[in-house]
Amino acid sequence: MSRLLFQGVPGVTDISAQLHAQSRRSLAPCRVSRRAVHARWGGLLPRSLELVASGDKLHEECGVVAVYGHPHAAREAYLSLYALQHRGQESAGIATADGQRLANIKGMGLVSEIFTDDVLAKLPGRMAIGHTRYSTTGDSALLNAQPIRVDSTKGLIAIAHNGNLVNLGNVRARLERDGAYFQTTSDSEIIVQLIAHSSAGSLVDAIADSLSQVEGAFSIVMMTRDRIFAARDPHGFRPLSMGRMKNPGGPDTVVFASETCAFDLLRAEFVRDILPGELVMVSEDGVTSRQYASGIPQSSCIFEQVYFARPDSRIFGRWVQESRDQMGRQLARESGVPADVVVPVPDSGVTAALGYAEEAGIPFRFGLIRNHYVGRTFIEPEQRVRDFGVRLKLNPVHNLLEGKRVILIDDSIIRGTTSRKIVRMVRGAGATEVHLRISCPPTISPCFYGVDTPSKKELIAANHSIEEIRHFIEADSLAYLSLDGMLQSVRDENNVGYCTACYTGNYPTQWVDVEDILPATVTL
Numbered sequence: 179m180s181r182l183l184f185q186g187v188p189g190v191t192d193i194s195a196q197l198h199a200q201s202r203r204s205l206a207p208c209r210v211s212r213r214a215v216h217a218r219w220g221g222l223l224p225r226s227l228e229l230v231a232s233g234d235k236l237h238e239e240c241g242v243v244a245v246y247g248h249p250h251a252a253r254e255a256y257l258s259l260y261a262l263q264h265r266g267q268e269s270a271g272i273a274t275a276d277g278q279r280l281a282n283i284k285g286m287g288l289v290s291e292i293f294t295d296d297v298l299a300k301l302p303g304r305m306a307i308g309h310t311r312y313s314t315t316g317d318s319a320l321l322n323a324q325p326i327r328v329d330s331t332k333g334l335i336a337i338a339h340n341g342n343l344v345n346l347g348n349v350r351a352r353l354e355r356d357g358a359y360f361q362t363t364s365d366s367e368i369i370v371q372l373i374a375h376s377s378a379g380s381l382v383d384a385i386a387d388s389l390s391q392v393e394g395a396f397s398i399v400m401m402t403r404d405r406i407f408a409a410r411d412p413h414g415f416r417p418l419s420m421g422r423m424k425n426p427g428g429p430d431t432v433v434f435a436s437e438t439c440a441f442d443l444l445r446a447e448f449v450r451d452i453l454p455g456e457l458v459m460v461s462e463d464g465v466t467s468r469q470y471a472s473g474i475p476q477s478s479c480i481f482e483q484v485y486f487a488r489p490d491s492r493i494f495g496r497w498v499q500e501s502r503d504q505m506g507r508q509l510a511r512e513s514g515v516p517a518d519v520v521v522p523v524p525d526s527g528v529t530a531a532l533g534y535a536e537e538a539g540i541p542f543r544f545g546l547i548r549n550h551y552v553g554r555t556f557i558e559p560e561q562r563v564r565d566f567g568v569r570l571k572l573n574p575v576h577n578l579l580e581g582k583r584v585i586l587i588d589d590s591i592i593r594g595t596t597s598r599k600i601v602r603m604v605r606g607a608g609a610t611e612v613h614l615r616i617s618c619p620p621t622i623s624p625c626f627y628g629v630d631t632p633s634k635k636e637l638i639a640a641n642h643s644i645e646e647i648r649h650f651i652e653a654d655s656l657a658y659l660s661l662d663g664m665l666q667s668v669r670d671e672n673n674v675g676y677c678t679a680c681y682t683g684n685y686p687t688q689w690v691d692v693e694d695i696l697p698a699t700v701t702l
């Protein structure tokens with residue numbers, strides 16, 4: 179059974195104070211990078227962690243959900259988190275409220291590992307919020323898993339947060355000078371402490387006041403004993419949608435989720451996206467809303483459309499499947515090459531590859547098969563086998579690749595090492611040519627808005643020409659989707675403004691970590 183942290187659950191000891199004491203000196207922001215992982219383990223990663231950390235993919239940070247007005251709110255939150263598991267697999271939590279009590283249970287592991295029937299039965303109430311997170315392991319990670327439950331001067335508050343705040347240092351130091359006592363080292367708690375220290379008269383005013391003081395990316399859900407709040411940062415970096423479930427003879431259940439695929443599992447109807455800078459409150463008086471910030475240009479994360487979100491979700495007013503299909507088609511128009519088959523790097527390259535193949539009139543084939551049962555931990559053989567990690571996850575279908583000119587479609591190249599292994603794998607299966615096509619522009623700058631990216635020094639495209647990268651990954655040709663082509667692929671009547679900072683280096687906020695954007699030193 180997963181190790182769990184219980185807060186406010188009758189008959190179960192709350193060990194959060196003990197964990198807090200153990201982790202006082204550790205730094206554990208919502209965004210936990212490979213560098214932070216290294217720091218925590220003294221530079222020596224356990225083997226099992228090494229596999230996770232060395233994956234040459236970017237990691238989404240979190241998924242959030244909220245349920246108001248359902249007799250089995252915890253179970254509905256559980257199902258929603260289950261649908262959002264792709265947004266974080268390292269920890270999960272659910273907090274519920276029944277008008278009197280506010281209970282919280284969180285643990286390390288997958289949603290289904292943590293929330294057995296017995297555990298869900300300890301979470302009564304008609305309201306729930308939930309969170310699933312990408313992070314590392316250890317006690318400090320368990321404490322910083324979300325929701326975070328704080329007993330504040332404004333009463334009990336639970337918060338779950340997707341994103342990354344960027345002006346933390348100043349705000350946290352100011353709050354500590356004002357007497358704030360932090361229970362966790364998570365940046366999400368800063369929002370709760372700001373609420374507790376706000377001089378605003380009502381709770382909703384205090385929340386609006388607090389949100390307007392923090393900068394960065396946050397799609398959050400919050401819960402008191404009798405109300406639920408949902409808000410997005412003024413730039414609208416991360417998605418957050420509202421839905422409804424009909425209850426015969428009673429008021430509707432209101433639900434919130436990072437992605438609409440969660441609504442499908444609940445049979446909830448999509449109502450709308452929470453707007454950038456909007457704070458929504460749900461109480462027994464119904465749904466009310468206010469803009470706590472306005473006039474800031476929208477900069478929603480375009481990488482959600484490229485890679486993170488599920489293709490069956492509708493985010494920022496647009497079906498992700500449609501965006502990826504268009505990216506693939508545009509890629510084919512921009513950088514077509516004679517070939518026999520189009521092969522996706524599964525799973526995230528599949529939709530773009532379908533679009534590419536249809537546009538190019540070249541057969542689409544599943545020439546690489548992904549093992550969906552690769553766990554988060556495994557025992558690596560004593561003797562390191564070359565390219566073992568990639569071979570564990572992917573296997574070529576020899577009869578589809580042998581003697582073929584192959585176009586491989588993937589969604590990013592971060593350090594280039596994984597791409598090289600995949601190109602070698604396809605060639606090793608008998609392909610006569612391997613042409614790699616990437617369904618977004620080169621990643622040249624790190625993200626500060628909730629995506630775990632390496633520093634600029636480690637990004638291959640920040641330091642090398644496309645020809646140098648092609649040579650390194652041993653492909654016959656390499657091409658990326660252009661910036662214009664990517665923006666064109668997501669353009670529609672909603673006129674959403676997108677953040678493209680990891681492709682351009684133009685950040686929509688003032689704050690960036692200077693060390694992370696220092697010139698590169700990667701050698702090929």
Ligand code: SF4
Nearest residue numbers: 479480625677679680
């Ligand atoms: S920098 Fe990239 S990953 Fe980060 S929010 Fe902007 S587009 Fe998304």
